[in-house]
Amino acid sequence: MKNDVSIGLLGLGVVGSGVIKLIENHRKELVHQVGCDVNIKRVLIRDPEKIRNVQLDQTLLTTDPDEVLKNPEIDVIVEVMGGTEQARHYILEAFQAKKHVITANKDLIALYGPELEDAASRNQCDLFYEASVAGGIPILRGLSDGLVSDRIHQVMGIVNGTTNYILTKMNEEGTTYEDALKKAQELGFAEADPTADVEGLDAARKMAILSRLAFSTDIELEDVEVNGISNLTLSDLQYGKQLGYTMKLIGFANCHNQNVEVSVQPTFLSNEHPLAAVKNEYNAVYVNGEAVGETMFYGPGAGSLPTATAVMSDVINVIKNMRLGVNGRQFIKPRFKSVITPPDQRFSQHYLRLDVRDEAGALSAISHLFNEMDISFERVLQIPSSKSNLAEIIFVTHRTSLEKFEKAMFELERLNVVESIHSSYRVEGDVEE
Amino acid sequence: MKNDVSIGLLGLGVVGSGVIKLIENHRKELVHQVGCDVNIKRVLIRDPEKIRNVQLDQTLLTTDPDEVLKNPEIDVIVEVMGGTEQARHYILEAFQAKKHVITANKDLIALYGPELEDAASRNQCDLFYEASVAGGIPILRGLSDGLVSDRIHQVMGIVNGTTNYILTKMNEEGTTYEDALKKAQELGFAEADPTADVEGLDAARKMAILSRLAFSTDIELEDVEVNGISNLTLSDLQYGKQLGYTMKLIGFANCHNQNVEVSVQPTFLSNEHPLAAVKNEYNAVYVNGEAVGETMFYGPGAGSLPTATAVMSDVINVIKNMRLGVNGRQFIKPRFKSVITPPDQRFSQHYLRLDVRDEAGALSAISHLFNEMDISFERVLQIPSSKSNLAEIIFVTHRTSLEKFEKAMFELERLNVVESIHSSYRVEGDVEE
Structure with missing residues (x-):
């Protein structure tokens, strides 16, 4: 057994830099936890000229994917480059080279999760993606581990920070949708092109991932019904408020008798509901289990270091599995074929x-x-x-x-x-x- | 390797019955998860005459502890009998017989946690106690796994459902302390003798356990400062409300530069704080980590099935460890000797x-x-x-x-x-x- 584990990073953006920082700042605790050292061996970047706000030996950077994916010294690939087609291609190559993969890429997992899990399983590799849903909140592990002896009927999530920020401004300060969006863009909570966020697509991807895990079913992204918030008017929000409701963009995943309904829609939540108090850019996932009843996981949905903590929790799990020799065993075949609730x-x-x-x-x-x-x-x-x-x-x-x-x-x-x-x-x- | 795992239960009260129900109702999923069958082999009870609301082969019941603790067929002991001295004694015996132990007993772990972990470690046995803090909320595993590459500065918890119920009634309905306590007793949220709850002792035990895990330190129960809610007056709550605060019984655990402060005290929380929205008998634990920022775990703090789900998540972990041959390795020696913050x-x-x-x-x-x-x-x-x-x-x-x-x-x-x-x-x- 090697006494250190080497990581290849695909991408060095916001999350990638966070991962490097966490490894540097917590090396001692990491070694203590997993019993071996952890090193960044190679980092795939697009633009070698770009100035980066991260302390890293410049000789580790490369623009050649093979230097990462086919590097025999690398054990674990951390994909934080984004996009779907190229990322999928790289990850499939990584599995062929028997490397474990951690990704923060919700678009990729929502679209190709089952295919990638198959490839991982065939190669006895791990594939973890805790960071793909609700950044710093350990919700995926919470669903698959903590509530394992339960039957989950419902997951409701505020899983998009941009829209939650916009709705909070509209709800609490009477800001119009347009002004709230502008403010979110100024603060970096919204992209220049906010479509994926405000039209609910980003939330839909996360709900597809959550519902697969929560119900152990084979829901596809296209099964998720999506409505965004771009048509909401302040007057509706204010009428709702008078009636005791708070407007939120809610991802619903319900499962009853193998009928599954997954949707994202603007929803008036009773002020008594735990999700109604989740404000600004925060995310929260509310889980209703037959035995446990109501639980909720709350935290930051994005950001460099929060997302990096989720990536690191996956890294630690991969390394523990490596040391135990049990990689590639976490995949659970869907228990049933989902039928969309009529x-x-x-x-x-x-x-x-x-x-x-x-x-x-x-x-x-x-x-x-x-x-x-x-x-x-x-x-x-x-x-x-x-x-x-x-x-x-x-x-x-x-x-x-x-x-x-x-x-x-x-x-x-x-x-x-x-x-x-x-x-x-x-x-x-x-x-x- | 045996192809089934046998459990010995100590106690058949509210939580014990819940464990039996969950195993019966989820046998198929359990087998799927852990790859072997799980059976209740023996149940230690005090009173064989008592009528019990649980479906169980009566021949499994025994009043002789040796039939459980020294039973060579039993692999895992689940202690749900309560109390401290006898439970401690039984658990130490179980470790000597190389049995893994799961307990829901916060009093025991708060008092004797370090001693029991030593004994477990010496015998290469697991000791898990997820159910001891905040019932159905997977907070202990969240602290020790999910946030492992982070540095936790603060844990704030609403970890006692009785007092949170009483305070919610006082806050929202203007009920007096005495009437709210009476109502809680009628609903079964408070004991006939409510001292341990209302004086903050129950919360103090949970905070001792949480702070040990969060900071990896050696805090003792006696290091926790405790103030209860029995002297609170409605007028203070109402003045606080006017100023934008909600009164809650908060367990604080702060750690800065190896100085640790753990206390339980009635606290005016800003209405903006995520814990302020936690109502009735619900529990929540708010964690502030250097990298992840603010996260919160919310759920039922007690109850038969919620607590049993936490016990079952421990059972599954023990069985996975058994199958991997890695029991008794989860214990982390305290990173530092705590100094109480002056x-x-x-x-x-x-x-x-x-x-x-x-x-x-x-x-x-x-x-x-x-x-x-x-x-x-x-x-x-x-x-x-x-x-x-x-x-x-x-x-x-x-x-x-x-x-x-x-x-x-x-x-x-x-x-x-x-x-x-x-x-x-x-x-x-x-x-x-």
């Missing part, structure tokens, strides 16, 4: 905001329709509209199926008294429900 | 409520005194008192050392204008501080 089996509360003609009998006509469809209300709020002859009515339904609710929306649009359906959002009620 | 190195904000004579110059005299002692205020609130000629003044200081603050209290009592010091509490400010 709309008549999807239950939740709904917020519905209507523009109605301000005339006698309007509320009565609408109530009658809902009553006929067997949908009842928890709350109703009527407000005079700024437009003449119109009023706004906001309904919060009791739990009902998505199918019923969509049918009601269809019928509502045909009612004379309804001018238009302004908006509708999912509502997650008190945690007792 | 009062001049303990910094926090303070809430101070004074009864003062309602006369000109009173506030000025007090302000002058604080100014001389170099203590400044973040907030001041003066209220006419119901007692004639008296006023109440509430100060919230900026961060200052405990030594300075205690000196100021001493001087305050000698001021003529100060009738009495009504109360004072630690304040934890905004998380940015």
